[in-house]
Amino acid sequence: VNLPQDFLNSLDSIPGLSDPTSLKKSLDDQASVSIRINPSKLKQRPIHLPEVSWSQLGYYLEERPSFTADPWFHAGAYYVQEASSMAVGSVIASLISKHFANQSICILDLCAAPGGKSTDIVSQLRSDDLLVSNEVVKTRAQILKENVIKWGYANHLVTQNDPGDFKNVDGIFDIVVVDAPCSGEGMFRKDHDARSEWSLDHVALCGARQERIVADIWDSLSEGGFLLYSTCTFNTRENEDILDFVKTELGGELYSLDLGDWYHEDRIHRFLPSEIKGEGFSFFVARKTTPQSVAKIKHKVQGIRHDQFRIKRDGVFVQKEDEVFFQTHPKITALMDRFLKLIRPGLHVGTTKKNKWIPSHELALSVDYQNDFPEVALTIDQAHQYLRCDTFPLEVEQKGIHLVKFKGQSIGFLNHLGNRFNNNYPSYWRIRTQVDLNYTSIF
Numbered sequence: 480v481n482l483p484q485d486f487l488n489s490l491d492s493i494p495g496l497s498d499p500t501s502l503k504k505s506l507d508d509q510a511s512v513s514i515r516i517n518p519s520k521l522k523q524r525p526i527h528l529p530e531v532s533w534s535q536l537g538y539y540l541e542e543r544p545s546f547t548a549d550p551w552f553h554a555g556a557y558y559v560q561e562a563s564s565m566a567v568g569s570v571i572a573s574l575i576s577k578h579f580a581n582q583s584i585c586i587l588d589l590c591a592a593p594g595g596k597s598t599d600i601v602s603q604l605r606s607d608d609l610l611v612s613n614e615v616v617k618t619r620a621q622i623l624k625e626n627v628i629k630w631g632y633a634n635h636l637v638t639q640n641d642p643g644d645f646k647n648v649d650g651i652f653d654i655v656v657v658d659a660p661c662s663g664e665g666m667f668r669k670d671h672d673a674r675s676e677w678s679l680d681h682v683a684l685c686g687a688r689q690e691r692i693v694a695d696i697w698d699s700l701s702e703g704g705f706l707l708y709s710t711c712t713f714n715t716r717e718n719e720d721i722l723d724f725v726k727t728e729l730g731g732e733l734y735s736l737d738l739g740d741w742y743h744e745d746r747i748h749r750f751l752p753s754e755i756k757g758e759g760f761s762f763f764v765a766r767k768t769t770p771q772s773v774a775k776i777k778h779k780v781q782g783i784r785h786d787q788f789r790i791k792r793d794g795v796f797v798q799k800e801d802e803v804f805f806q807t808h809p810k811i812t813a814l815m816d817r818f819l820k821l822i823r824p825g826l827h828v829g830t831t832k833k834n835k836w837i838p839s840h841e842l843a844l845s846v847d848y849q850n851d852f853p854e855v856a857l858t859i860d861q862a863h864q865y866l867r868c869d870t871f872p873l874e875v876e877q878k879g880i881h882l883v884k885f886k887g888q889s890i891g892f893l894n895h896l897g898n899r900f901n902n903n904y905p906s907y908w909r910i911r912t913q914v915d916l917n918y919t920s921i922f
């Protein structure tokens with residue numbers, strides 16, 4: 480698919496773009512492959528891999544391996560993410576250290592599926608901070624939830640709402656991230672559908688929608704709070720115009736970040752594939768300095784005693800029918816539960832059945848879980864069978880629940896019955912491909 484002519488014409492009007500020809504050329508090159516590690520799961524850095532210079536956690540790979548074949552991918556030990564987007568984690572880390580060093584905060588990632596930015600943001604938080612990740616599209620919200628669970632943090636909620644629904648939670652968030660749905664010009668080399676879907680009308684439609692989204696969410700931001708707005712598109716209608724809208728219609732102020740050499744102190748920072756190793760990505764930060772009322776958090780939360788499974792951080796256990804969740808911020812969680820569709824109300828620890836506790840799959844993957852069950856280490860072939868939800872001969876010393884590991888990373892639970900075992904891996908996440916899996920370790 481050729482690049483649309485109207486798009487090529489529009490490149491001349493992009494502020495700071497000195498060489499449109501090399502940008503055009505770069506859009507026909509191969510996209511690079513990069514991953515971001517989960518610092519709570521991987522204690523040792525892959526120092527043999529080249530680093531993404533604007534991220535503390537990102538690395539480039541020389542080629543694309545079969546991620547499906549890697550049990551560590553399913554364990555949430557790393558996330559496959561386009562490099563430019565990793566700037567978001569660095570912006571959040573910088574805002575926290577500059578403005579919230581002595582204060583715990585609550586962040587909303589409004590357009591969060593599939594979870595690339597959210598898993599980066601939560602890795603930057605301290606244990607008393609909270610992240611709420613939202614996605615309006617139901618099927619995408621489920622994928623977001625899956626990735627949040629694999630990443631494994633208890634202080635991470637997931638909601639499935641329209642931006643307008645956040646009107647009931649005024650002033651709750653210290654930072655709101657809007658990674659807006661956009662015309663996708665920055666993805667033109669990864670995603671050829673983006674080329675065929677692009678038109679000037681589509682850009683105009685995206686711009687109007689982006690204005691609606693930031694207007695809808697503005698009241699949920701606290702006084703003194705920050706809006707981090709980003710798109711994977713270059714054009715001014717979806718970037719500069721949204722900044723102008725935030726300033727003139729909402730009263731926000733452009734905020735200048737201090738991020739290091741890679742950051743241009745423009746109104747809009749643009750990553751250009753012709754200049755860096757990554758896709759097109761644009762962002763700005765605005766600050767809300769106008770007064771904002773704050774929704775009252777007055778919910779009483781009835782915690783229960785629960786000593787079956789140990790969690791390594793502060794919080795309460797909350798029972799919902801047969802399910803038990805661990806919540807690090809029970810009152811804010813109750814507020815979200817009242818006004819929003821909360822699809823991950825904390826860390827799901829387990830289910831009670833006839834006075835017996837079954838640990839949830841989430842627990843096995845959680846970085847906050849202190850395991851007391853015996854562990855069983857699988858070979859690569861066994862791990863593949865386990866991830867396909869199969870069962871196979873496996874010798875263990877004791878009957879009962881075991882935490883299943885591959886090369887030190889937890890991938891789930893199984894229940895050994897003596898002569899065979901039940902595989903507790905969630906069937907809806909299982910590896911479905913019948914193709915032989917070709918495993919090569921990235922690390």
Ligand code: SAM
Binds near residue numbers: 591596641658
């Ligand atoms: N932040 C995500 C990540 O890093 O993995 C990518 C988000 S993608 C650029 C934009 C998201 O906005 C999509 O998941 C899309 O479903 C969602 N979306 C679409 N229309 C929306 C709307 N009207 N309001 C809010 N979000 C919307």
